[in-house]
Amino acid sequence: MKNAIVTGSTKGMGRSIAEKLSSEGYRVWISARNEDALKTAKREIEAETGNEVMIQAIDFSDQVQIENYANEILKACESVDVLVNNVGVYIPDNLKGEDQKLDTQMAVNFYAPYYLTQKLLQKFEEQKSGSIFNICSVVNRQPRVEAASYTISKFAFWGYHKLLHQTLLPLGVKVTGFFPSSINTSSWDGMEAPKEEFVQPEDLADMISTILTMKRGTVPSEIDLVAINPDF
Numbered sequence: 001m002k003n004a005i006v007t008g009s010t011k012g013m014g015r016s017i018a019e020k021l022s023s024e025g026y027r028v029w030i031s032a033r034n035e036d037a038l039k040t041a042k043r044e045i046e047a048e049t050g051n052e053v054m055i056q057a058i059d060f061s062d063q064v065q066i067e068n069y070a071n072e073i074l075k076a077c078e079s080v081d082v083l084v085n086n087v088g089v090y091i092p093d094n095l096k097g098e099d100q101k102l103d104t105q106m107a108v109n110f111y112a113p114y115y116l117t118q119k120l121l122q123k124f125e126e127q128k129s130g131s132i133f134n135i136c137s138v139v140n141r142q143p144r145v146e147a148a149s150y151t152i153s154k155f156a157f158w159g160y161h162k163l164l165h166q167t168l169l170p171l172g173v174k175v176t177g178f179f180p181s182s183i184n185t186s187s188w189d190g191m192e193a194p195k196e197e198f199v200q201p202e203d204l205a206d207m208i209s210t211i212l213t214m215k216r217g218t219v220p221s222e223i224d225l226v227a228i229n230p231d232f
Helices: 012-023 035-049 063-076 099-127 148-171 201-212
Strands: 003-007 027-032 053-057 082-085 131-135 174-180 222-225
Touching: 003 012, 003 099, 012 027, 012 035, 012 082, 012 201, 027 035, 035 053, 053 063, 063 099, 082 099, 082 201, 099 131, 099 148, 131 148, 131 201, 148 174, 174 201, 201 222
Parallel strands: 003 027, 003 082, 027 053, 082 131, 131 174, 174 222
Antiparallel strands: none
C-alpha cells in the first residue's frame, strides 16, 4: 500500500490534502496536537474513502517527538511515497518583538519539517522515488514587517526546500514547494473577509494529486498560488 504523511492535518490545507490522497488509495498518516481532532478526522476520512488513516498526536515544537514519529513510520511502512510538510504556526510581531515568538515559529515552521524530513531522507534515497511537498508561504516572495519572526522562519524553510530539491533531483525524488497567499481556512472564521476570493485548500490538494500523476522526468520546483484579492 502507498503511504502519505501529511503534517498539521486536522483542518485547512492539511485536511484537504489528507482527504484527497486517501480517496486516491493512499494510507494517510495524519498528525496534529489535538488527539480528539485527529480521531474525528480519522473517522470521517475513513468513512468517506474506505482507506486506513493513521493518527499521531504530536507537539511539533518537540524534536524528540518528531523523530520518534518518523521512526514509527519507517518501521511500519515498506515505502514512503508522499510527504507533505504542512504544519506551521503564525504569530504576528516585528523585528523588535519577543525572542520567544521567533523561537516558537522557528521550531514549528522550520525545525519540525527539517527533523521529520531528515529522518525519512534515507528511505527516499534508497527508493529513488517519492514526492515531497513543502508548504512555504507568500512571505518568501514578499516579506512582511508585521510578521517578522514568521518571515524569518519561512525563509529558513525555503532555503532547506531549495537544498532538498537540488539534492534529491538526480535520484528521482521530486521536491515541490507551494507558495500560497491568503487561503480559505478556519483561521478566518469570525472575520469580515472575501473568502471566496482566496486560495481554496481543495485546489491545492488537487494540484498535489495532479503532480503525483506526472511522468518521472517532470519535476515542478516552485508553484505560486495567488488569491484574487491582494489586500489580505
